[in-house]
Amino acid sequence: MTRKTDGVEFVVKPVASTGGASEFRQSMTPHPLVYQELAHDPHFGIYNGRLRSLSYGNAPMEDLYWRLRRQVMLSHTGELATEIRGPQAEALLERVFTRSIAAVRVGRCSYQIACYDDGGVMMDGVLMRFAPDHFWYVQSDGEFHGWLRAHAGQFDAEVRVTDTWISQVQGPRSMDVLAEVADEGMPERFRYFDMATIQVNGQPLVITRTGFTNELGWEFYLEPGADAEAIGDRILEVGQQYEMGTTPAEVTNARRIEGGLLFAGTDFDATITPFEAGFGRIVDLEKGDFAGREALRTADRRCRTWGLTCPGGTARHGLTVSQAGQPAGRVTSSAWSPTLGTGIAIVRLDDPEAGPGTQLEVLCTDGQTHAAEVCSLPLYDQAGDIPRGRATEPLATTEPVHAAI
Structure with a gap:
């Protein structure tokens, strides 16, 4: 058209x-x-x-x-x-x-x-x-x-x-x-x-x-x-x-x-x-x-929305997340992160007690299931230094922060 x-x-x-x-x-x-x-x-x-x-x-x-x-x-x-x-x-x-x-x-x-x-x-x-x-x-x-x-x-x-x-x-x-x-x-x-x-x-x-x-x-x-x-x-x-x-x-x-x-x-x-x-x-x-x-x-x-990293691939959207073979949540967004060198996603977990550090499996776009880990959002620059002009490169930190403006 x-x-x-x-x-x-x-x-x-x-x-x-x-x-x-x-x-x-x-x-x-x-x-x-x-x-x-x-x-x-x-x-x-x-x-x-x-x-x-x-x-x-x-x-x-x-x-x-x-x-x-x-x-x-x-x-x-x-x-x-x-x-x-x-x-x-x-x-x-x-x-x-x-x-x-x-x-x-x-x-x-x-x-x-x-x-x-x-x-x-x-x-x-x-x-x-x-x-x-x-x-x-x-x-x-x-x-x-x-x-x-x-x-x-x-x-x-x-x-x-x-x-x-x-x-x-x-x-x-x-x-x-x-x-x-x-x-x-x-x-x-x-x-x-x-x-x-x-x-x-x-x-x-x-x-x-x-x-x-x-x-x-x-x-x-x-x-x-x-x-x-x-x-x-x-x-x-x-x-x-x-x-x-x-x-x-x-x-x-x-x-x-x-x-x-x-x-x-x-x-x-x-x-x-x-x-x-x-x-x-x-x-x-x-x-x-x-x-x-x-x-x-x-x-x-309790929060149920977190980040997900998957070194083996890019997660498929939908009910593709499992733990020990049992459904565990939904992938709502996903992409490959060139900065982190891993598949990344936003996931909504079924269990509100689950959070950063939880080990999961996720079906990826290659048709295979790969190991994944729940993590805090944002995935890096958790203090928001980049958009605020305090830094122009991602910061390495493990501090669990779920950011909101």
Whole structure:
């Protein structure tokens, strides 16, 4: 199937052939900078009703991975930004999210999750605070806007999906790119989870010190009316002196698993609580009422979501984990880690008493069952020094930390 964007025709390739007809009946809006990826023979999937490149047909995954780890890479995503504003915008968000909104200062971001009334995790994303009464929530894949609007009826607040597109510049040289690409240089204050507005080629551009790779990096937000090509081409032009190119989800997926960043609808969903997902530190039961609070007050606080290393191969997704021949859990995400030289995965264990150090067996993509070990998340850099700019290389540590922003 072919589509055109800005006059350029390209081929949309689903990753799997099954279900293709029903998939392509959905909205397939491409990122406005998709033309930057076309030379790499991208294979697309659907994320929030938008096209997102999942892999490249002519660019080796491991090569791109090391450029992300050692230099800098540009990734065009399918995240969706919802705007919440009005006199009671903060009160609405306090009702929906599990941690304090009042504590989020203007000009800052906050990782936030929302739950259903029964305590199941509905959505995760990054909340951006522009003003006391003005926010954006940048969500993972899935339906959240309707849930937010349903709650908004009780508050003096407006909720709308913005037509904003998000890209991320990630890697050790990402701040070098930012310093040169911003017309007035690096923002005066731009700490981890800060937000700022810069000018690129004379175009105003919102940026945040966030990302989905656990590398040093920043994200930029192309709003309606912006000259996306002028901004995107300038960023890519500057980045190319540091060997920056574009990268698909396949590459960022390996890094986010290493970094213990969970994927909505895959690593967690409405069937498990934040505690089971390892989000316990971002649930504040004392902040006041919020959706799911009563159910979470009596919920089991034990974590069931951990990392897994498998030197023999890459784990298959699904009910592929066993212990002494008995089913032991589900692999929700997996990849090969070039940094660690081992297969890595995120696993949801059946036994909440099991944890780091537990020895398991897992069926791998080679069709064989290999020995595996449960470990803490993230798999390295457990103090978060890399994305915070305190280090640019992985740190060796055995301290058991289950990280949450």
